[in-house]
Amino acid sequence: MTVTRASAPRAVQAATQAISATGLRKSYGDKTVLDGIDLTVPAGTVFALLGPNGAGKTTAVKILSTLITPGADSGEIRVGGHDLATDPQAIRAAIGVTGQFSAVDGLITGEENMLLMADLHHLSKREGRRVAAELLERFDLAEAAKKPASTYSGGMKRRLDIAMTLVGGPRIIFLDEPTTGLDPRSRHTMWGIIRELVADGVTVFLTTQYLEEADELADRIAVLNDGKIAAEGSAEELKRIVPGGHVKLRFTDPDAYRSAASTLREAAPDEEALALRIPSDGSQRELRSILDWLDSAGVEADELTVHTPDLDDVFFALTASTVPAQNDQPKENAR
Ligand SMILES: Nc1ncnc2c1ncn2[C@@H]1O[C@H](COP(=O)(O)OP(=O)(O)OP(=O)(O)O)[C@@H](O)[C@H]1O
Secondary structure (H helix, E strand, C coil): CCCCCCCCCHHHHHHHEEEEEEEEEEEECCEEEEEEEEEEEECCCEEEEECCCCCCHHHHHHHHCCCCCCCCCCCCEEECCEECCCCHHHHHHHEEEECCCCCCCCCCEHHHHHHHHHHHCCCCHHHHHHHHHHHHHHCCCCCCCCCEHHHCCHHHHHHHHHHHHHCCCCCEEEEECCCCCCCHHHHHHHHHHHHHHHHCCCEEEEEECCHHHHHHHCCEEEEEECCEEEEEECHHHHHHCCCCCEEEEECCCHHHHHHHHHHCCCCEEECCCCEEEEECCCCHHHHHHHHHHHHHHCCCCCEEEEECCCHHHHHHHHHHHHCCHHHHCCHHHHC
């Protein structure tokens, strides 16, 4: 059953929201990092917080995962159904956090790292071994389990880090830049892992600088800029808010192309490609009116494609005023 926010009783709404925060604030001295942001993450979904370096993404993760306290003037913050102000302990028991700085101890083996986590979660020796073996297998680390973690590749360390986070069976996990510095293959492996978690009903709150990552994984994306949420929506919704979307009509017959071009004077012609571009936000309503218009003009294209701007366009449009030049570089190089 789908519960809509407008009609559901408050208790049901609370149960379906894994994370909710209103008026989240945080300042360091005079510097306002989070200037009253609202966040809502339905259970079992992936939420991506995007933003340039220093936007406050890690700060938001640290507050929601109880590692630091929010500004005193923040509104209500609930995680896993618990109030952060009154019951941070219950939140800690319900969540897992994988930060930018790994919790992996390089001096001991992958398996020992896992068993250490099992101890921290008070699992019995037998249960700890069972959970560790299962997760090491699932994360493709069984073969390397008896080797010191310092010998692992970046991707293996990151997988071990997440495996360690999962020892306690959290229903909500925070992943702060989970693929920064990973090569494309490891990144895709990590995306697969995140998708599996979500298929198991886990809620994922992730921060990322990679727009492609948010596009691939997230149900909803919020762009954080200058202490505020500059825009929020699905990847498709966000792409529609920047100009540049169009419908492209392609023809194989030059005569059909020329006839269409003379009929559709509003369309931008591309003689070489035998294509016409009609500005459009890509919405169903606009598409329908374009199709009606083509029908009434008697134009039949061989191919019709809808082009929406990509998330890069959105990111740059929304964060343009505050992005320093160095942020054109990938993060691992900028550091
Ligand atoms: N303990 C602290 N004391 C003072 N300033 C801080 C502290 N922690 C963070 N800041 C500042 O708050 C701002 C937001 O930092 P934060 O780490 O949340 O950003 P971010 O979006 O995660 O950036 P990045 O992508 O670089 O990790 C930065 O300007 C940072 O310098």
